[in-house]
Amino acid sequence: MSDQNKILLEEREMPTQWYNILADLPVPMPPPLHPGTHEPATAEDFGPLFPMALIEQEMTGDRYVDIPGEVLDVYKLWRPTPLFRARRLERQLDTPAKIFYKYEGVSPAGSHKPNTAVPQAYY
Template structure:
């Protein structure tokens, strides 16, 4: 073990010049493509125009792109990434020893930024494309608050308005996370709220509810689609989010090499 430690350090750092210059679109290499998003009204695959009222134009293109293997990362996003990227690849020697395993265990530490999580990788990209489109702001939901914090930070950096609907139980249980978002200039509303039609409907039907992620999403989408100059952004689930997070795997591969 001692000799191996000398060969492979606990932490492997890349230089800024070794950062990926393009995101990796895994769908381009998939022989069987993922099933398309379906229009809830018609049941048919959703196209660009179906998604325009909700999402930013460039993010829709990324969402629907099954063919381009590499999507260039804009320079402004690369410059932002440099505040906390490349992130270190860590060899988990102590965990290997505790498990008594012959496996070599590595992990990528993504918490070395002010938002505290990997979610900033996609938040800055989505906020950037909203800004490029000339939008005034974005809406979103957050559960525990990590995505809301990351998006609030990205919007503050780019001068965008940010409206966050936070699941009510988390809003009440995590006041510090809530206030970090507000420190960045975001408005944070406990969901369900009286500020939207769907929120009022849910509160009328379930007066004592502590909220849910689905409810917060519904409120954020309603506000985005009914407020000129706003679009909805999401921190997980979507193809575009996976695309932006591929920067982690690309750095990992470079470090392992």
């Protein structure tokens, strides 16, 4: 067993894709319903509300979604952030699971919030 408690990635090792958990669910989620027809909503139904790129991400069954280069460029101002292994918590819980947490306090806002705010501003 490795005694490593802190994992620090190099900038070149940063993920370039977001993971879409929906692709790995054992049973697909029910589709959102159109409020007027109560039928499954289509991408066109969401068009007046969201940019098409976001609609495509929301409706895709792909396991991974590419992170736009412009978003990655901004992320690189503070990312990658350190990943820590919570060994004492594992012992306290008496679990065979490995528990990790990310420290997002190194971002300009001192929290995880820019991780979603940057893509929201981009789209």
